[in-house]
Amino acid sequence: MQTQTHAALISATPAAEASVDSPSSISLAFSAELARNSWRLQLTDADGKAVTVMVMPTKDGKTLLVFPESTLRPGVYSVSWSAVSAGDGQALSGVYRFTVQSPLR
Secondary structure (H helix, E strand, C coil), rough: CCCCCCCEEEEEECCCCEEECCCCCEEEEECCEEEECEEEEEEEEECCCEEEEEEEEEECEEEEEECCCCCCCCEEEEEEEEEEECCCCCHHHHHHHEEECCCCC
């Protein structure tokens, strides 16, 4: 019997609850390939305002690279995502937060 694998988020950079300098990119790595063009991702600031981003999957289809259009200001950001596993068609989704820290003066 053949087992189909479904994707699960295995790591994110910045990580959940991390406090970081303003990242030039965000990455979400999955345990298996995502179905082509099945993913949706939104980055929002502490006020719930959407941040314009460009999302690109890697060649193997297991990682999403997210590039904010502008430098992220200090504050809390939420990453909400959804996708479909290429292996078994299972839908998955999640939300996590990270904080961009204020630069030292």
